[in-house]
Amino acid sequence: MQKTNMSMDEEDFELVGEQLYNLIYPKHKESAGKLTGMLLELPLPVLSQMLQDEAMLTAAVEKALRALQVAHKSSEVTLRNEDDASASSDSLGEQLFELVDVYNTGHSQKITGMLLEQHKDAVLHLLSDPKLLEKHVNLALKTLKEQNVEEADVSDSSETDDTDKLGEKIFSLVVEMDPLHANDITGMLLEMDSPALQLLLSDHTMLRVAVQKAQAVLDT
Incomplete structure (x- = not known):
């Protein structure tokens, strides 16, 4: 019974993936595959909602597209001098915030700040790897919750x-x-x-x- 449920989830993801690809392809032919893959890292209920909400899908695609663009330009960033690299830190923060915000943790600002404490190359890696980003977001969220517990202890x-x-x-x-x-x-x-x-x-x-x-x- 459990195996059947798992196979149904896989089938659902494949079906959703096809539908997403078909919606994304007309506007983003060259990167449709990558964009679809990035969006498929999101939970199935969120994906189902995107298929019914064009505005939500468009916003998610734009965020994923910007993440791809940043990742594509990462090699250029490493070739710039330190001044140029530091000047780009604000835009990296904005890109990261937009992707973190997709997870609706309620702590997007704090989590983004925590992730930006890493080396710039590590941040660029997060922007180009949705699965790695999700892992770091969950770790940051866990840390924030632990801090809240500690604050509660202090209040006691x-x-x-x-x-x-x-x-x-x-x-x-x-x-x-x-x-x-x-x-x-x-x-x-x-x-x-x-x-x-x-x-x-x-x-x-x-x-x-x-x-x-x-x-x-x-x-x-």
Whole structure:
């Protein structure tokens, strides 16, 4: 049963490939084969949508065509001097962004920036090899997700920072009431949860009562 599904997918791709080729060939006879091959790297649902949406297909073909043009000119770029090569970096970034954007990751700008950190020859290779580009896009996306997890971990630690700030505020009030035992009393009060500490800061009467209780414990 599984083999049948796989063969159906292959047949679907072949059928879609033929339909794409027939649509692309009239306008791009010389590069129709390469363009079709590049587009076939995209997921089947996206390809099916392209066949029904002429504007979407045209946009995708134009992006693939520009990628081919950049790859074709890569040898010329390597022959230029450093100034010319650096001047072309902006256009490389634009080309790369357009291809990365096809994958609809929601992070096209960041992923493009990450990929542009590579050597220019490596970037040109990405532009001319859709499969390699897809691999790097997925790796970059994975890295971004891992960074988001790390940022979430950091945000969790912000609760500790909040407690420290509350501790400083409470200490500054306690030290006026009992300078001698301010550290010990503040430490005892900080065993309370954050909302309770906020309440003590907003109601000095409650704070004074809490301090007196702490003093009683210390005196025993």
